[in-house]
Amino acid sequence: DGGITQSPKYLFRKEGQNVTLSCEQNLNHDAMYWYRQDPGQGLRLIYYSQIVNDFQKGDIAEGYSVSREKKESFPLTVTSAQKNPTAFYLCASSTPRGTVLGEKLFFGSGTQLSVL
């Protein structure tokens, strides 16, 4: 079955440590997204990518980095510069702009990141 796989489900970060969240999709989607979810604040866009080797900052990109070397993969690194990383992180994918407007976002099951 096609879908999005996020790993790990739970992740703990120590002070000063970079951690990487994995996101893999087999839906053949060009566009991929990373969202951060804090209680009461909904989903906020961190980064998105419309095509391999290209990505754009979202609303809260500071302290995060991404890469898009393969169509299927869009890993997110939470760097030590992100001072408040505790949150639920959701990866998603969709068809890109100019195709089908009604094509929805498909989501992974999320990663809960906590600071030790």
Added chain:
Amino acid sequence: AQKITQTQPGMFVQEKEAVTLDCTYDTSDPSYGLFWYKQPSSGEMIFLIYQGSYDQQNATEGRYSLNFQKARKSANLVISASQLGDSAMYFCAMREALGNQFYFGTGTSLTVIP
């Protein structure tokens, strides 16, 4: 300005009753899509229903319907015959034709009371 506004942080509904979750949006793009997602406590995001800006009729999917009032820029979700399994967070989202971002509201927490 907020692209998507959900003004109800929490809602309660009696089992088997209908409930309306509010959503208003802001865009100058004449072509856009509106989505509703459900997020149970497990964290997964479940797509519920979609409405296109040019769709003449309100979208329906089983017990879910979307009350689309274009002039008022509102896209309220109506859940009929509520079930205990409907207890979850509900998010309204919008995608504009001219961009590739999806904009989300802050969500409404729905609790179904037996």
